[in-house]
Amino acid sequence: MPSVIAVKNLKKAFGAFKAVDGISFTVQKAECFGLLGPNGAGKTSTIRMLYGYSPISDGELYLFDQRIRSEWRAVKNRIGICQQEDNLDPDLSVRDNLLTYARYFNLTAADARATTDRLLDFFALDNRAKTTIRELSGGMKRRLVLARSLINNPDLLILDEPTTGLDPQSRHQVWERLEELKNGGLTILLTTHYMEEAARLCDRLVIMNQGRILVEGQPQELIRQYVGREIIEIAPFDPELLTCLQNRGLYFETFGQRLVIHNQADVGLFAALSEVFGGRRCTLRPATLEDVFLHLTGRELRE
Ligand SMILES: Nc1ncnc2c1ncn2[C@@H]1O[C@H](COP(=O)(O)OP(=O)(O)O)[C@@H](O)[C@H]1O
Numbered sequence: 158m159p160s161v162i163a164v165k166n167l168k169k170a171f172g173a174f175k176a177v178d179g180i181s182f183t184v185q186k187a188e189c190f191g192l193l194g195p196n197g198a199g200k201t202s203t204i205r206m207l208y209g210y211s212p213i214s215d216g217e218l219y220l221f222d223q224r225i226r227s228e229w230r231a232v233k234n235r236i237g238i239c240q241q242e243d244n245l246d247p248d249l250s251v252r253d254n255l256l257t258y259a260r261y262f263n264l265t266a267a268d269a270r271a272t273t274d275r276l277l278d279f280f281a282l283d284n285r286a287k288t289t290i291r292e293l294s295g296g297m298k299r300r301l302v303l304a305r306s307l308i309n310n311p312d313l314l315i316l317d318e319p320t321t322g323l324d325p326q327s328r329h330q331v332w333e334r335l336e337e338l339k340n341g342g343l344t345i346l347l348t349t350h351y352m353e354e355a356a357r358l359c360d361r362l363v364i365m366n367q368g369r370i371l372v373e374g375q376p377q378e379l380i381r382q383y384v385g386r387e388i389i390e391i392a393p394f395d396p397e398l399l400t401c402l403q404n405r406g407l408y409f410e411t412f413g414q415r416l417v418i419h420n421q422a423d424v425g426l427f428a429a430l431s432e433v434f435g436g437r438r439c440t441l442r443p444a445t446l447e448d449v450f451l452h453l454t455g456r457e458l459r460e
Pocket residue numbers: 171174176194195196197198199200201202203
């Protein structure tokens with residue numbers, strides 16, 4: 158099957174520093190694929206090479222089976238890009254931001270107007286069409302950037318942290334729109350450090366750290382594989398608990414006052430530990446992608 162994106166041993170160097178250090182993945186049509194990783198993992202650097210903004214240091218990149226290094230012009234009209242920053246034109250209204258952007262593509266004036274109106278409606282911005290950018294909330298700006306990325310009716314949508322900084326309502330609104338686009342068959346590449354977002358939207362994903370891919374898979378598969386179905390958390394924990402878990406040969410991680418048991422966490426173990434170490438301090442909960450992420454990328458703070 159032809160792929161929409163094929164990345165082969167891709168690298169990005171800034172001087173001696175390797176921001177992207179030999180990553181490979183493919184994305185099929187109508188898939189939503191996630192690039193996850195802490196700040197500085199190399200997500201934006203990867204995406205910038207994908208949309209032709211930043212030169213490739215090494216490796217190969219194919220979009221719609223065209224080699225980006227030589228065939229960029231042939232594919233650029235098929236891609237929609239939503240960058241990490243809201244780079245809207247502050248002097249123009251909401252509607253004019255879309256109409257002006259449409260000029261970069263081969264749309265007739267009538268098509269540009271029709272698409273603009275359809276997108277304003279889709280992103281619930283139709284009653285803000287004449288508003289200037291300064292008057293928009295963060296959520297509205299983000300929706301407008303998303304609308305703008307769809308102005309050329311792309312076959313591939315590239316989203317760099319589409320919901321960072323949004324309040325929960327705005328974030329859920331964006332997720333609903335993205336789900337609708339995905340259900341309509343649009344191929345999406347998404348970077349995020351929100352695990353809930355990735356688990357909800359992504360069919361497959363990679364977790365990156367320091368320019369490399371640590372794991373690739375479907376969200377539920379990764380959860381089962383790396384942390385198991387359930388997690389037991391105990392906080393604060395007693396030193397005796399450590400000995401008890403070590404004696405039982407159980408895997409656990411500690412950070413600060415908190416202890417987390419992966420893999421063999423289940424109702425039986427939870428009941429036993431609650432009885433010995435106090436039920437109030439023990440929690441049994443379903444494992445999430447965030448547990449996988451923290452397990453694989455560590456808990457220390459990033460840039
Ligand atoms: N233009 C640049 N010059 C030098 N270093 C850069 C440049 N852009 C990014 N970096 C560095 O590359 C690493 C990866 O950055 P980036 O791709 O933005 O990460 P992410 O998007 O995952 O947070 C970071 O350490 C960042 O500081």
